[in-house]
Amino acid sequence: MKKKSKKERQKELLEMLEKDCFYTDEELASYFEVSIQTIRLDRLQLGIPELRERVKNLAESNLDKVKTIKGKEILGELITLEVGSLGISILETTEDMTYSKTNIIKGHYIFAQAESLAMAVIDAPVVLMGVANIKNIDPVRPNDRLIAKAEVVRVRNKKHYVHVKINNKNHMQVFRGKFIFDEIS
Amino acid sequence: MKKKSKKERQKELLEMLEKDCFYTDEELASYFEVSIQTIRLDRLQLGIPELRERVKNLAESNLDKVKTIKGKEILGELITLEVGSLGISILETTEDMTYSKTNIIKGHYIFAQAESLAMAVIDAPVVLMGVANIKNIDPVRPNDRLIAKAEVVRVRNKKHYVHVKINNKNHMQVFRGKFIFDEIS
Structure with missing residues (x-):
């Protein structure tokens, strides 16, 4: 399966966190098959705070x-x-x-x-x-x-x-x- | 009823606290019909610490x-x-x-x-x-x-x-x- 583009990934990530805000960065990284650092950058660009802050x-x-x-x-x-x-x-x-x-x-x-x-x-x-x-x-x-x-x-x-x-x-x-x-x- | 002498009172007080160490000074004062201060002095002379300390x-x-x-x-x-x-x-x-x-x-x-x-x-x-x-x-x-x-x-x-x-x-x-x-x- 072709890896998602950054735009596709960020769109899907936003949708996932809107449905369930409890995904950890680790879980998201594993799901999208990218590094945790990439997920952190995605969150930063999308203006989504870290899990603890969201909770x-x-x-x-x-x-x-x-x-x-x-x-x-x-x-x-x-x-x-x-x-x-x-x-x-x-x-x-x-x-x-x-x-x-x-x-x-x-x-x-x-x-x-x-x-x-x-x-x-x-x-x-x-x-x-x-x-x-x-x-x-x-x-x-x-x-x-x-x-x-x-x-x-x-x-x-x-x-x-x-x-x-x-x-x-x-x-x-x-x-x-x-x-x-x-x-x- | 004649009030107990200090000696009688202290003897009885000691026996009472040996059986049940949870009497408060207030309860003892009321029982012996003396002031709380008298009970405190009795305890001091008998070397019995206050309730909290005993517990x-x-x-x-x-x-x-x-x-x-x-x-x-x-x-x-x-x-x-x-x-x-x-x-x-x-x-x-x-x-x-x-x-x-x-x-x-x-x-x-x-x-x-x-x-x-x-x-x-x-x-x-x-x-x-x-x-x-x-x-x-x-x-x-x-x-x-x-x-x-x-x-x-x-x-x-x-x-x-x-x-x-x-x-x-x-x-x-x-x-x-x-x-x-x-x-x-």
Whole structure:
């Protein structure tokens, strides 16, 4: 297959990042069969910031929508938020989140990402987490990227049922949890 | 009833604190019907440090017993530890642990106290938290004292079942959780 021209590549790159802003430069370089440096130049010419910056920009635009808590109290960057329905956040794991004996991320960091995202999606002024049933499917290591998705599955009698799934950067599910929040006044 | 002599009071005070080191100066003053200042002087003469110091001393003597994690990774002061069976920890809640909108302690701090204590009681070199079913019974406020008790209820097929209950300083249960940890190698 003939290699794409620079113009074709840049057009396609722009389209790809508009659909999904989470491609890394490495992934794009591999896809287009060019060097990472070429992708960086493409981004520069197209005025597309680096992944970390793109994620941060997205997150900031979502924080204002949160009702139940202050946006900055969410652990992770808030990527998508449809209050009352759906939320997505990203957490980059680091060495200082681990149990030092195992080098595995402490369960309460993952729990905190899930719980705070679940709170953020709820369409109510004030809620309290009542019940959580959670499962850690695979150990999480440092330098991973956790993508959490929270969905409101039911609201009844001032109780909000929220399901949260967390995948790692290899798209493997590492956590799932069911939460019930109570509206309080 | 005749008020106890200083000698009688100090003898009884010493016995009380040997049985249960968690009495506050306020509680002791109220019990003996003397001023808090008198209790402080009694402690000074008897060489008994203040409550916070007593708790810290107890905790340090327990940390060395922990197998699964480093002692300092436990959230709260480890008051009692019988590895493979029972653990008790105390966490003083502070303003900076709260969701600012509600002034309620974030669920993941309570979860972290419970999870790290549950890990500490397990008699195995390395474990991973697999499943947790938890319930927050009452909102926890800052400036409270959370007393968590973890009990190993069963060990089977390298799975460790641990129940954790947390009471506040008024002896009301605020949290309970059931955890299953898997031994990993």
